[in-house]
Amino acid sequence: MIELQHLTKRYGDALAVDDLSFTVEPGHVTGFLGPNGAGKSTTMRLxxxxxxPTSGHALVNGHRYTSLRKPMREVGALLDAGAVHGGRSAYNHLLALARTNDIGPARVAEVLEKVGLAGVARKRLAGFSLGMKQRLGIAAALLGDPGVLLFDEPVNGLDPDGVRWVRDLMRSLAAEGRTILLSSHLMSEMALTAERIVIIGRGRLIIEATVADLTSRYPSLEDAYMALTADSVQYGATR
Incomplete structure (x- = not known):
């Protein structure tokens, strides 16, 4: 479970996250939505x-992430697929991560197979497309077989087959009882993937609801999102 309790983050005079509280429960894909600059990426980093945080708490299974002894075994995350060393192979990139949490090489091979990169495991990452790096980032998130997973725009750069693969993967991970927090701007995919939705704007909670509830009140999830965030768009925002 992920629990945010009155979470606040200031960068100088800028208030990126403002007294934000919500819970992400196991067994569901929870979509995390908001306009550019709403504070989604900052919240995930917290x-x-x-x-x-400036104040408040962000807890995973009741603990701060920084207090976990082997965090990859409890929490997996994909925030920036491009944050890799281009001179390393996919295999060596994952192996280096695995060794920091006492995860064996057999698991590295297993997750590479799971994300469809076994055939290019020894290729240097400098030659990988964005879609391939997204798959590698997902493999890294899965390395420790964690119960809690966070994904920020995981379908960027993927072709339609890859997008469907990510959708099916998210659903299957949730069906295993894992806690999934998924950030995306693709409303059509979110409507197909998530069961619950958290929408924030200007760093504050706008609504927590099920997709079914929102689509019963509005013509579509996109319509619900547009109506609920109409006063929260910040042009030129950077976070």
Missing amino acids: ILGLDA
Whole structure:
């Protein structure tokens, strides 16, 4: 479970996350939506201990991420698929990550097979397309077989087959009882993938609801999103 309790983050005078509280429960894909600059990426970084909150708490299974002894065994994440060393092979990239959490090489081979990269495991990452890097990032998130997973725009750069593969993967992981927080701007995919939705704007919670509830009140998830965030769009925002 992921729990945010009155989470706030300031960068100087800029308020990126503003007293944000919500819960992401196991067994569902929870879609995380909001306009550019709403604070989604900052919130994910706070959950993962990459930034420290100004106040409030971001907890994974009741603990701060930074207090976990072997975090990859509890939490997996894909935030930036391009954050890899181009001179390494896919296999060596994952092996280096695995060794930091006492994960064996057999698991590296297993996740490469799962994401469809076994055939290019020894290729250098400099030659990988964005879609291939997305698959590698998903493999990294799955390395420790964690119960909690966070994905930020995981279908960027993927072709239609890849998009469907990600959709099916998210659903299957949730069906196994895992906690999935999925950020995306693709409303059509979110409507097909997520069961629950969290929408934020200007760093604050707008709504927590099921997709079924939102689509019963609006013609589509996209219509619901547009109506609910109409006052939260910040042109020129960077976070």
